[in-house]
Amino acid sequence: MTAPAPLPTVCAALGDPTRWEILTRLGEGPMSASALAKVMPVSRQAIGKHLEVLREVGLVESEQRGREVVHVAVGARLGALARELDRIGRSWETRLLRLKELAERPADPETAEGSADR
Amino acid sequence: MTAPAPLPTVCAALGDPTRWEILTRLGEGPMSASALAKVMPVSRQAIGKHLEVLREVGLVESEQRGREVVHVAVGARLGALARELDRIGRSWETRLLRLKELAERPADPETAEGSADR
DNA sequence: GCAATGTGCAATTCAAAGGTTGCACATCGA
DNA sequence: TCGATGTGCAACCTTTGAATTGCACATTGC
Structure with a gap:
């Protein structure tokens, strides 16, 4: 390589x-x-x-x-590529999920990022 | 879709x-x-x-x-693509392996391609 | 030795892809 | 209401990339 x-x-x-x-x-x-x-x-x-x-x-x-x-x-080589893509795809979904949760409970201060005022 | x-x-x-x-x-x-x-x-x-x-x-x-x-x-979508690629990659390796085995024991008639007995 | 086969390299053609500018139109906000 | 912002569409330019043809050179096998 x-x-x-x-x-x-x-x-x-x-x-x-x-x-x-x-x-x-x-x-x-x-x-x-x-x-x-x-x-x-x-x-x-x-x-x-x-x-x-x-x-x-x-x-x-x-x-x-x-x-x-x-x-x-x-x-x-193809398998290695597949693993990379899968990892990236999962990260997208994870972040999306986090954003949705955030949007569904906008009144809860405990789940705010860093939980600090800002 | x-x-x-x-x-x-x-x-x-x-x-x-x-x-x-x-x-x-x-x-x-x-x-x-x-x-x-x-x-x-x-x-x-x-x-x-x-x-x-x-x-x-x-x-x-x-x-x-x-x-x-x-x-x-x-x-x-990316995950689905990853699975497809992985499946194809595995099939390549499998066939390659079979070919190598075939090449390594060319003198054994029992393992010849057409031999049906397990 | 010689024809057949397999490669490599170079010059060229042609269509598609990535990018830009320009303009018309909808919508949000003060 | 009016300006700022966000989109969509169309024309156009330029580069990249897929494919071709042509030619020279090595290797195999009869």
């Missing part, structure tokens, strides 16, 4: 339908760029660029095998 | 840094587009467009409040 790859960047990598198709195929087993190009409606070069994007965010790992280079989808 | 909003689309919505900043702010509490524009380095109109994108994939919900419209980040 070179850099942790910021959240928006990883999501951007997952934001393209063609890349999802590539990932889906690689999820079933290792493949070369040429092999992917044969079963997909885009050129081998285009696929190569997508693979680079995916590799930069850690969603794909590549390995030279003789004449060709085989790529594979990294499930662990 | 109007449509389930396909995975790549939701990820694409999360693929922009500006939208992440919007989401982060909205995660702390409801805000109007104008309020967001005052604390961010982009115009109110630009923020409006981002909010529409986020609303279309269910990451933001909006509510008319008198003269203004307040928006809020939907944690549940």
